Amino acid sequence: MPQSSKNHRKPRSNYYDRRRHNRRLTLTEEQKKQFDDLLLKIDLTFENRKLLIQAFTHSSYVNEHRIYSFQDNERLEFLGDAVLELAVSQFLYKKFNSMSEGEMTKLRASIVCEPSLARFAEELEFGELVLLGKGEEMTGGRNRPALLADVFESFIGALYLDQGLEAVYKFLSQTMYPKINDGAFSHMMDFKSQLQEFIQRDNLGQIQYVIVQEIGPAHNREFVSEVQLNESKLGVGSGRSKKEAEQHAAQQALIKLSEKKDK
Template structure:
């Protein structure tokens, strides 16, 4: 386990705790016998992660209220976020699992990686205490926490973009998947957000939803977004009006200018 301990930045005094944290439930299921796995450590690690990240967010975002802090914590400890952390540590290659689970892509499965991430945190807590966990979490989640500090309100980019567009016109934006690549267990998507014939932003992600959110976030990051929306709205308004001269030529009842 030296390679994994190096990635974790921590050496276990009781290596059996780390081994248990990496043992998937499929091992006992396939062997049809009782086998210690990582489910209990997963339960403990979830609570430790919640506590540690709650304290970090509380200290670093003194102006955020309870609702905002709860949403931020949920974002950081979501299954998708934890699975991404596990992939960063290459945790999948160290998992101990049944052959059937492995052959079905278990080492890359998001739920298995997220569970293992929680279990490793629980094992680290039992072996080194809360201080060891805090050091580990601060280091591992550093970029995510810094992003939240820079833009703590960026919780719903698609909703924020929708609100901006509604201030210009009633037509909602729509999202288009531009590209899909990779195997079934590790898909990669590229999406764009469009409004009134114009592309407002593009983004990528491991799911269609994640790519759409990234596209909306990219649109919001455009410095001239409001001017762009107004320009597209004005062009659309002019395109849908029937000029007076054309009305007269076609015999239509012309609207008042």
């Protein structure tokens, strides 16, 4: 006896499930305005706006709205991680030509780690634009450091695909590189030892550190240190402790000596 024709039909539920999972992401007018405001704030344009939106699309949003699974930001995060490593590596290589491979690796790790990237994302208010599922939103996902760090990497990946490495370098020169120059990550490095080695290797003379200023009340004091080479000012730095101020001064001295050596 021939089988009933209904046995050859695909279940209707599977068909409709596929249709639900093939929806494309759409934004409200308010969400579109938020992205416009972000680009205005950071002075950027995107040729492919879909890449920008994808960078801020969390997997929980994709799952909840049953849209294309590849529209979340996880692939962009993977790419952005690699692009960031290259961009930061190049900056450190050019900026600190007296720094060893091991020291650069340590410093880079402190810059591209989750807490640091999350802080950069917070300063840019990236969290406000992330497209989240309701469950992730209710559990505070918008402010989770891991999520924010991922979004920062995704944004870098999207920017790289849209405009290339030069655009990434330009963006980081406005957001990340100045903080490296200002010593925001100097707590991870012993710049005083590096400076001492630099001076001794080239027989440049003697260095000493002098606290030239103390600012603020005793419970919230800031120290300003000056590092001198043969009694001439070589670098100045500030910090909440004398040691921190000296580290920042040594870092600035290293930058100055490196730039002088390049000329």
